[in-house]
Amino acid sequence: MPNRRFLALPLLVLAATLGPVYWALPEGLSIARSLGIVLGWAGCGLLLASLLLMLREPRLAQGLGGLERMYHWHHRVGMAAYAALLAHPLLLAAAAWPDGRQLAWQTLSPFSQGWPVWAGWLALLLLMAGLAATFERRLPYRTWRRLHLGLGLAVLFGLLHLVLLGIEQPVWPILGLAAFLLGWRIVRQDFGRAARPYIVHRVTPVADGMVEISLKPLADGLQAKPGQFALVAFFAGPNFRGCGEFHPFTVSASGADGEIRFGVKALGDCTQNIQSIEPGVLARVQGAFGCFLADRPAIPQLWVAGGIGITPFLAQLRAAPLDQPTQLLYLYRSESDAAFLHELQVLAAKDPQLTLRAVATGPTLPDLNALLPAAPGLAQRDCYLCGPPGMLVGLRQVLNERGIKPRHIHFENFEFR
Amino acid sequence: MRRFYLSTTVLFWLLVTAFWTASLWLPTPEESLLLAAEKTYTPAELAKHATAANCWMAIRGGVYDLSAYLPAHPSPPELVVPWCGREATEAYKTKTKGRSHAPFADELLARYKIGTLASDQAK
Structure with a gap:
């Protein structure tokens, strides 16, 4: 910064x-x-x-x-x-x-x-x-x-x-x-007066309890970069009634025609309800906020994603081929929770700069030290972390213990309470 | 932060309780403070003390030397100082748009009494 x-x-x-x-x-x-x-x-x-x-x-x-x-x-x-x-x-x-x-x-x-x-x-x-x-x-x-x-x-x-x-x-x-x-x-x-009007265009289930929602603007759309998030409120549709509250969702893709996509995981009452959303539902979007993946240096990178935390990295990979050698470590509980895994494998096959390692960890926090790359290679990389708070705390601790300086560790909690 | 909130809140209420408990054990304020000398001052004498550093006021027939208290008064000096050297009962009774001072202020005021204001006949 x-x-x-x-x-x-x-x-x-x-x-x-x-x-x-x-x-x-x-x-x-x-x-x-x-x-x-x-x-x-x-x-x-x-x-x-x-x-x-x-x-x-x-x-x-x-x-x-x-x-x-x-x-x-x-x-x-x-x-x-x-x-x-x-x-x-x-x-x-x-x-x-x-x-x-x-x-x-x-x-x-x-x-x-x-x-x-x-x-x-x-x-x-x-x-x-x-x-x-x-x-x-x-x-x-x-x-x-x-x-x-x-x-x-x-x-x-x-x-x-x-x-x-x-x-x-x-x-x-x-x-x-x-x-x-x-x-x-x-x-x-x-009351959402600063928000822009959108309509739900497409809804795709991507994992257990997680959907990707594509929104199309009804007026000028917002400009969102990979790594950013927006506050989105969903309202009513023919067979759906949203909670109308603004919640932060990470952008998973942003199109030239103003289309914007978000990954939504069922984490509470409102996001659980959103799992049954349908095309045609009106939404309002405020943002975009954040600078998680902005201004990345031209050095090798390590990205670590936990569950829904894969969305900012996916947005970056969908936007353009990588400029830096990048290793993506994707952690999820089980195969049914592995959102976007197939698409990530296709992207990794096409992009020679990207190395993907996907690991099913089970219900408990895994041994993060064993999952991270060996220390000599890690020291020359910038590390970008996105996932549940417990995983972030554990990862930062391990990286600190390995001597990675805080300025080389980037993360966002997306915690708003 | 939750722990910080809980500890500051508990400490606050403990101290409030301590102030309250201490007030119950207090012997009544010294009579000497409440029994001010019953010296009589004329309005002319009162008018000689009309600055912030030397401020007397006449309130409800009493004369009070408020010079030492003025810096601690919560209102800005421009509201209070114009009443120095004057009969200020009405101002005392109507502060903050018609409301009188609280009983607390009456007790505090008693500590600054230096005498009574002479009536017109006594001038």
Whole structure:
């Protein structure tokens, strides 16, 4: 990743944090009170940055190093804001402690304070409840997503807390910006106003619980490169009712006429339902995102795919013959799970640069060390990994142990929760 | 991150509980703080203390020296300082669009009392 794009995100978060802190920097107060005020404003800035990082705009994602990186930072920045905002009232109460324990409690308790403190407490409790729901993976995705979006309410109540305290001058613009970012996300992304209309053209079962769906654009199609993914929502057809939620799917092929294909594996309720999709179903597509296989150097490469993780590599092989000697290690549980295997064998037979090794691993994680090529050859290669999270963790560990530097290991998790 | 969330949340509630428990064991605030000297000040004397660094206000008949407290007041100085050196009961009662200060503020205010405001006849 270029340095400019690598630095853009941390610099953005730093500016969003330090800006309000600088404006509100207290003078002549006790250390505890000063720190309480600083952490309150830092939390406010971090929450604002976190809101910006949840936008799914291809250009913004490109400038900040990719959507996945934005989501990674969205989670961590949100948690940092939470910790700062929890410390804020505690430090203000601690500052009052020398004047009396009762006064310290009254500083903290909303029952002895007015509406400003009630609004602050409400914001904290909404943050607490929203984050509790965020970490609850057993919730159905739709419920989870709504509860997670409810965290936006916490931001608005937090800013209302400042307005009620009489700090209006910088807060109204911040409140406006927060409402704008939330509205942008809800209208353009969740309601799909930023998405392009498509129609399902063809559906091909490619393995147990996995189909390849070909979509044709109903207006201007998006330009997707191999290794990218898009957010796709499927709606209704003559005999099919989609869940209408946007889910990330990796591009498996992209045609000159705007046709785009995705591999969809049944991993949850919505994707299980998609297995029975039919031609004629309307869809909306946002993207494309990601730079997984972009800017590959002209050196030999090792690609390792696990299950559905074969799709970005397949898209690259379908797009054009390879420029670099490439070994593709394709891992799948059993022959019935080996999506696209026959097509891959045909492509490998035609392309002298490609060496394919396909391995049925069984239901458990295999001995990855034994499956990878011998160390001397591996050291001169760039490694591209795509597969389930457990496999990625194991592969990165093995590659690190073999002395492969992190800059030669490329991967994407495609994790959005 | 889940572990971080759980640990920060549990620690927060433990500390909130600690503040609450400590407040129950507190002996009542020292009488000396609540019984301010009943010295009387005229409006002219009050008006001499009209800056942020030397700020007296008359509220509900009492005179308060808020110079030390002003930097800690949550509202920006431009909202509060104009009331220094003046009778500020109405401003105190109607802050944030018609709402009065909370009982907490009343208790805090008592700590800064230095006397009472003389009536017009006493001037």
